[in-house]
Amino acid sequence: MSNSSDLMEKLVSLCKRRGFIFQSSEIYGGTGSVWDYGPLGVELQRNVKEAWWRSMVLERDDVEGLDAAILMHPRVWEASGHVSGFTDPLIDCRTCKARFRADQMESALCPRKPSRKPGEHTDCELTEPRLFNLMFKTFMGPVEDSAAAIYLRPETAQGSYVNFHNVATSMRQRVPFGIAQIGKAFRNEITPGNFIFRTREFEQMELQFFVEPGTDDEWFEYWKAQRMEWVTSLGIRPEKLRFDEHGPDALAHYAKAAFDIQYEFPFGWQEFEGVHNRTDFDLRRHQEYSGRKQEYVDPVDRNKRYIPYVVETAVGVGRVVLAALVDAYHEEEVEGEQRVVMRLHPRLAPVKVAVLPLVKKDGMPEMAERIQKSFRAAGINSFYDDSGSIGKRYRRLDEAGTPFAITVDGESTSANTVTVRDRDTLHQERVSADGIVEYILGRLR
Numbered sequence: 001m002s003n004s005s006d007l008m009e010k011l012v013s014l015c016k017r018r019g020f021i022f023q024s025s026e027i028y029g030g031t032g033s034v035w036d037y038g039p040l041g042v043e044l045q046r047n048v049k050e051a052w053w054r055s056m057v058l059e060r061d062d063v064e065g066l067d068a069a070i071l072m073h074p075r076v077w078e079a080s081g082h083v084s085g086f087t088d089p090l091i092d093c094r095t096c097k098a099r100f101r102a103d104q105m106e107s108a109l110c111p112r113k114p115s116r117k118p119g120e121h122t123d124c125e126l127t128e129p130r131l132f133n134l135m136f137k138t139f140m141g142p143v144e145d146s147a148a149a150i151y152l153r154p155e156t157a158q159g160s161y162v163n164f165h166n167v168a169t170s171m172r173q174r175v176p177f178g179i180a181q182i183g184k185a186f187r188n189e190i191t192p193g194n195f196i197f198r199t200r201e202f203e204q205m206e207l208q209f210f211v212e213p214g215t216d217d218e219w220f221e222y223w224k225a226q227r228m229e230w231v232t233s234l235g236i237r238p239e240k241l242r243f244d245e246h247g248p249d250a251l252a253h254y255a256k257a258a259f260d261i262q263y264e265f266p267f268g269w270q271e272f273e274g275v276h277n278r279t280d281f282d283l284r285r286h287q288e289y290s291g292r293k294q295e296y297v298d299p300v301d302r303n304k305r306y307i308p309y310v311v312e313t314a315v316g317v318g319r320v321v322l323a324a325l326v327d328a329y330h331e332e333e334v335e336g337e338q339r340v341v342m343r344l345h346p347r348l349a350p351v352k353v354a355v356l357p358l359v360k361k362d363g364m365p366e367m368a369e370r371i372q373k374s375f376r377a378a379g380i381n382s383f384y385d386d387s388g389s390i391g392k393r394y395r396r397l398d399e400a401g402t403p404f405a406i407t408v409d410g411e412s413t414s415a416n417t418v419t420v421r422d423r424d425t426l427h428q429e430r431v432s433a434d435g436i437v438e439y440i441l442g443r444l445r
């Protein structure tokens, strides 16, 4: 197995080679910390989102889905505290023209003299720290003045808060209930990096769960446990996951309690998902800034009125994708040859099964095509490949994380059987061609 420092390099290279992830606008030299998901990446990402949506919305009666707009009324971000508080303190160096986050100066390298120790900027000319807002600003309509200024949302959460009453009323939901969203968010991060770990454009999967005050601690514990269970259901190794509690200094202005689920990435233990008890901060602020009552009236006891507390679970799609990729990456020796295999959980694997005619003659391609059509008809994402030696084709499939490869060989056409190769065990089994779809469906379950 690679050591951790070159693992990221190998992963980035594999992601490009196999069509998982490309640098955005690469032919123009790339855009800083923005990435494009290629043909395999987009399937992996869709599988992550589908697994989240299934567990958070489809399998529950107490959570509703929502897709709020990215552009919201600018007052939303005043109410949420983002206009005044969503900032990083920055220090500029007038000598090197570099920009540092004030809280990371101690570990930052001087770009002019990288041979110096981290944090050594002694003859550099540094400015005082200045606050820099992380929201992307643009203009709505043709006039570019301050009255037309609008933000790209830095989180999906606010779209759920401002729709609290719309969702509760239209769906006749009673507290406790939640609103789930998957959608893009934008942050003008100062120190992005580590591939898709911290990017300026990313996608979030967030749940806002509204509860009666006083029941929030219990719900908080419930969601913490649920979220950890979900991550492990994706096949991510439990020993690489842990909870990390935010101490009083690290708590966000709105939070009563916060835990991160961390994953041990090659660059260390890092936040993967956040579970927050946001109290009634958000709805109270929206009530104040919009002038609209955000109170919930209990339909059974109409004297019981309160502003609900919110337990939030928030995770980036890219973080799940990165953790799944890192966790899946394995190098091993097979019959004297090195192979790289992505042991992605079959639920996440972009392509579930490949169909390979051993050679391009003797009726093998025709039989393989018929088999692939039957996978298509069953809604199983499959891939047909007849180019190169069978060994080379297997290696490509291993890197793509395809759990099963079906080979149509000389015996197949006469005996109506195929071989199924298991990506992880390398075990090969001969099964009837007629039952192949059922067989693969069973293995995928």
Ligand code: GAP
Pocket (backbone or CB within 6 Å): 154, 155, 156, 157, 187, 189, 196, 197, 198, 199, 200, 201, 202, 204, 206, 271, 272, 273, 274, 312, 314, 315, 316, 317, 318, 319
């Ligand atoms: N609504 C609460 C909220 O947005 P957050 O901790 O700032 O909380 C939630 O973000 C999750 O979104 C993080 O745990 C992370 O998975 C993801 N995320 C945040 N900033 C990101 C970035 N710049 N790039 C990729 N993912 C990010």
